[in-house]
Amino acid sequence: MxxxxxxxxxxxxxxxxxxxxxxxxxxxxxxxxxxxxxxxxxxxxxxxxxxxxxxxxxxxxxxxxxxxxxxxxxxxxxxxxxxxxxxxxxxxxxxxxxxxxxxxxxxxxxxxxxxxxxxxxxxxxxxxxxxxxxxxxxxxxxxxxxxxxxxxxxxxxxxxxxxxxxxxxxxxxxxxxxxxQKSVSKEYLVYSASDIIAHSIEGYFTASSHPDIIAAYIEANIATVMKTTETLLADPDNYDARGEFAWAATQALNGTTYLGVEGYSFPNHMIEHTLSALFNVPHGAGLSVVMPAWMKWYVSQNEAQFERFAQKLFGLSGAMEGIEALESWFNKVGTPTRLSQLSIKKSDIDLIVENACEHAEAFGLAEMYTKDVLKEILEKAL
Amino acid sequence: MxxxxxxxxxxxxxxxxxxxxxxxxxxxxxxxxxxxxxxxxxxxxxxxxxxxxxxxxxxxxxxxxxxxxxxxxxxxxxxxxxxxxxxxxxxxxxxxxxxxxxxxxxxxxxxxxxxxxxxxxxxxxxxxxxxxxxxxxxxxxxxxxxxxxxxxxxxxxxxxxxxxxxxxxxxxxxxxxxxxQKSVSKEYLVYSASDIIAHSIEGYFTASSHPDIIAAYIEANIATVMKTTETLLADPDNYDARGEFAWAATQALNGTTYLGVEGYSFPNHMIEHTLSALFNVPHGAGLSVVMPAWMKWYVSQNEAQFERFAQKLFGLSGAMEGIEALESWFNKVGTPTRLSQLSIKKSDIDLIVENACEHAEAFGLAEMYTKDVLKEILEKAL
Known part of the structure; x- marks a missing residue:
């Protein structure tokens, strides 16, 4: 800590x-x-x-x-x-x-x-x-x-x-x-869910050390977002669900989930900012494409935390099972998980990688996220 | 909400x-x-x-x-x-x-x-x-x-x-x-754990309505306290456990666990303040005596929440099972659960009830916590 x-x-x-x-x-x-x-x-x-x-x-x-x-x-x-x-x-x-x-x-x-x-x-x-x-x-x-x-x-x-x-x-x-907030379209509701989940998982997975209590708060935030998103898709007027969704959003990036956490970074945001800057995709839609791809690339670097994620959020055992469950959930609620759904083609990847290097610099991630790595991650999102 | x-x-x-x-x-x-x-x-x-x-x-x-x-x-x-x-x-x-x-x-x-x-x-x-x-x-x-x-x-x-x-x-x-904080005696460590758990459960059980996300934060705080108390009893120098225990204490009563919560009260503190005022017992020791007794009296008024408590904190089903598990845990770590362990006798109960009525007034609880009710709760702690 x-x-x-x-x-x-x-x-x-x-x-x-x-x-x-x-x-x-x-x-x-x-x-x-x-x-x-x-x-x-x-x-x-x-x-x-x-x-x-x-x-x-x-x-x-x-x-x-x-x-x-x-x-x-x-x-x-x-x-x-x-x-x-x-x-x-x-x-x-x-x-x-x-x-x-x-x-x-x-x-x-x-x-x-x-x-x-x-x-x-x-x-x-x-x-x-x-x-x-x-x-x-x-x-x-x-x-x-x-x-x-x-x-x-x-x-x-x-x-x-x-x-x-x-x-x-x-x-x-x-x-x-x-x-x-209830007049938001269903599309933007699920993009928002994706954004909140992204804020939650960046530190959760990338930190070199992490107080358990903070991990538990993050899990509470993600579970709340997933549950209330489904409630709101079915019943947009549900005030309490709307309220809990809103509070989870505020809590996910007001600092409380990063206290005592060491050596974390924001690689998903770094990559997504590139997609938004080049193709003007909605931020949350870009994130739900980037996250599963990034997770599949990164999982071996922090397998225990991915196992915990699978268990706590989905009641599953196995690191990959948790990633797949999250991807399935994104598909289910209707936020994209593939570059093609953002009208981004395989042939665009080189351009993205080029631009992403600048963003990696700004995020202090240039050393870890080389062109080869970025390409590898993006190809997992094809 | x-x-x-x-x-x-x-x-x-x-x-x-x-x-x-x-x-x-x-x-x-x-x-x-x-x-x-x-x-x-x-x-x-x-x-x-x-x-x-x-x-x-x-x-x-x-x-x-x-x-x-x-x-x-x-x-x-x-x-x-x-x-x-x-x-x-x-x-x-x-x-x-x-x-x-x-x-x-x-x-x-x-x-x-x-x-x-x-x-x-x-x-x-x-x-x-x-x-x-x-x-x-x-x-x-x-x-x-x-x-x-x-x-x-x-x-x-x-x-x-x-x-x-x-x-x-x-x-x-x-x-x-x-x-x-590591020089605290084992006795005062477990009294402190009891105090933090009391701050956590007062709103959790007494609220007339409760956002799920807040209940989940409270459960994270209680789970952290229980886990780190056991770690610290075995290994008082464990810095991370000491840190998580400290942060759970801060979070349990800094307002964050009462946001959007409706109609809650602090009956356990109300009764315990009487014990401290009359017999100068350590606050946390008084609370671990009061809580199980109060819970057994109150459980029928919010059974669903007690069932949730049993499930989330102890993996048990059944409202009473959760209360008994908490009482057993207090016994295990060594904070009292009976008035006799505080050297308070059955014959003291009338005096306690008399004084508790004044505290009930100050806590805005005089209507619900009549002399008969207070006596009934205290007798469960004999």
Whole structure:
């Protein structure tokens, strides 16, 4: 059990109707003007936008709005929003949407208090020293961004999907209302499940040492995601299942599952970021393709943990049996497990490998994940 | 899943040698003078006191010291310490010891910024509006006080063991170094295990509704405590087991196991506080006597959850089988399960019931836990 420091300052406001208080949450932090960011116009059609605006107005908070943030959010949009935030001298960013909107908000928050190019933070040319406070209403449970320091943005020009992390990026207040998440499509529900499972297994399998208690929390998170995904596919209005799914998403990447864990890495995310950057596939869909392939390649390096995984999650014995059971589960709920399902062909592999090497560098994984290794893993996903 | 707000501002500094930085942690918060509280002189003999003093001095932090805080900490000592804190105008309280020292520190922190009698907070006559910041080095894992808002103190005159809770009482920084906890006696190790299990089962069994994911975290905590207790009885120097035991203690009462949980209460603590207040029994020893008796009385009110408990923790089917397995486990590791082992006689029961009614009032449990009910439960512990 290695030494750690843990402090997570984000306040979670979880449950029904919490979005109606967003103005109060901002006012309590003395915020006078926000940049309100969102994705599609859906929030205008379903009434959420009006609820937010009413609450802002009731609390005397001015706002500037910017919609159009896409999944696999792009750097050009972050630039546009940062300009706007600077021009209007906003005090905070308010993100209303899923993980992509929130990740963009974090980048905008850091960029707004920086004179240089915000991409500097992503390529390690500069370190985030401060950021505007970020508030959010999270409408899709997946990335865990609502209670962590991370943000991932794609530079469309360089085809790099890179991340930043800084304690300055913890959201101040995150609203998690499961009811706001029920309009997600079945497709994106299972992609989200895949993303949460990926956050869970990266450390679980790659760590050189791992407290048992942490492994048990991770297993609880994965079991919850699998069970509630099936419930929600059958009954999208099940509030409790939606709530447990959302909380598992938050817990899977808020730091609690990495405490005392030694020598872990994020190879599945590293490979998937390449797929998203090149082919703009949904992150969770890319992950459910990468995970089984990566597991089959990696299993011999930590067989005992894979055996534990098979036993605890599926009641099976045997390392490979657990991997196959997970792959079958992905197939069953309808998230892809083959590159072909993402319209990626065998002939694309060389291009992917080329790009993945840059991502491996950014993830600190270049030594282990050579071109040959990457090719071997990707071929298992054909 | 009921609505909740969650934010835990405490910073945990976990691991080897972290106590050597206590001066830095204080200095970073601009603390110039502390009241250093502790229990017995053991910390002077084993070198911890010197380590702390060196770190304070190296960071230019003045200190006033007060030792002699006992387990089941008493109000008279809190008064004495509060006087001292006021007289020397300290900026913070630094607790070096177990849960009793830390709970006292929290009461002192609140009392130091209050003109009235600190006991007012315990009896609901006044609400804590502010408190000095509390820092701690926790040398016994049990109460979870290092990451929560609670403090329990006994008023020796009135024989009331009452508690306070306030967001102002979250410790600022808590140092949890498993190595500092290895000198605990085997007796107190198993009492601590009992305390952590009690924190875990109160909500688990009494809640009217309970997210599955939270139940699974609780089961992970209990399983960890049971496993590591056995490891530590055989091998007290096992650092990883000591670390997991410590982290389970922190997690069991830092709020995470009560999120989204509806209608729970703390009847075991309510009854045990009476035993401690009247007979000064160790808290954990009292709890391992109360729990099986309470469970046998309560089981019919939530049989499904008791069946789950039996299955998940012991691989058994049947509600009573789980209760008996827990009782057997307490017997095996050597924490008492009968009042007689605490030198409490059948003829004491009426006195206990009388006092317990006052505690039931304080716990908001007076309606359910009448004299007859309390007597019935206590008789099961004979």
């Amino acid at each position: 290695v030494n750690f420091t843990y402090q997570n300052p984000t306040r979670i406001e979880f449950g029904r109707d919490k979005e109606k208080n967003i103005g109060e949450y901002l006012a309590a932090e003395n915020i006078k003007k926000v940049l309100l960011t969102y994705g599609s116009d859906r929030i205008k059609k379903d009434g959420l936008f009006d609820i937010v605006i009413s609450s802002l107005e009731a609390n005397g908070i001015e706002f500037v709005e910017l919609g159009g943030i896409v999944s696999n959010p792009v750097l050009s949009k972050v630039y546009e929003a940062t300009e706007l935030a600077k021009k209007h001298s906003v005090d905070a960013i308010l993100s209303v949407g899923g993980g992509s909107v929130l990740d963009s908000a974090k980048a905008i928050a850091a960029g707004s208090l920086y004179d240089g190019d915000v991409w500097d933070f992503f390529i390690g040319k500069s370190v985030i020293q401060k950021a505007l406070p970020v508030f959010d209403i999270i409408t899709l449970a997946a990335t865990g961004s609502e209670m962590n320091t991370f943000a991932v943005v794609t530079n469309e020009e360089t085809k790099q999907k890179f991340s930043i992390a800084s304690p300055h990026l913890y959201p101040k207040v995150s609203v998690v209302n499961p009811e706001l | 009921v609505n909740f707000t969650y934010q835990n501002p405490t910073r945990i500094e976990f691991g080897r040698d972290k106590e050597k930085n206590i001066g830095e942690y204080l200095a970073a918060e601009n603390i110039k003078k502390v009241l250093l509280t502790y229990g017995s002189d053991r910390i002077k003999k084993d070198g911890l006191f010197d380590i702390v003093i060196s770190s304070l001095e190296a960071n230019g932090i003045e200190f006033v010291e007060l030792g002699g805080i006992v387990s089941n900490p008493v109000l008279s000592k809190v008064y004495e310490a509060t006087e001292l804190a006021k007289k020397h105008s300290v900026d913070a309280i630094l607790s070096v010891g177990g849960g009793s020292v830390l709970d006292s520190a929290k009461a002192i922190a609140a009392g130091s910024l209050y003109d009235g009698d600190v006991w007012d907070f315990f009896i609901g006559k006044s609400v804590i509006q502010k408190a000095l910041p509390v820092f701690d080095i926790i040398t016994l894992a049990a109460t979870g006080s290092e990451m929560n808002t609670f403090a329990v103190v006994t008023n020796e005159e009135t024989k009331q063991k009452f508690s306070i809770a306030s967001p102002h009482l979250y410790p600022k920084v808590s140092v949890v170094n498993p190595e500092l």
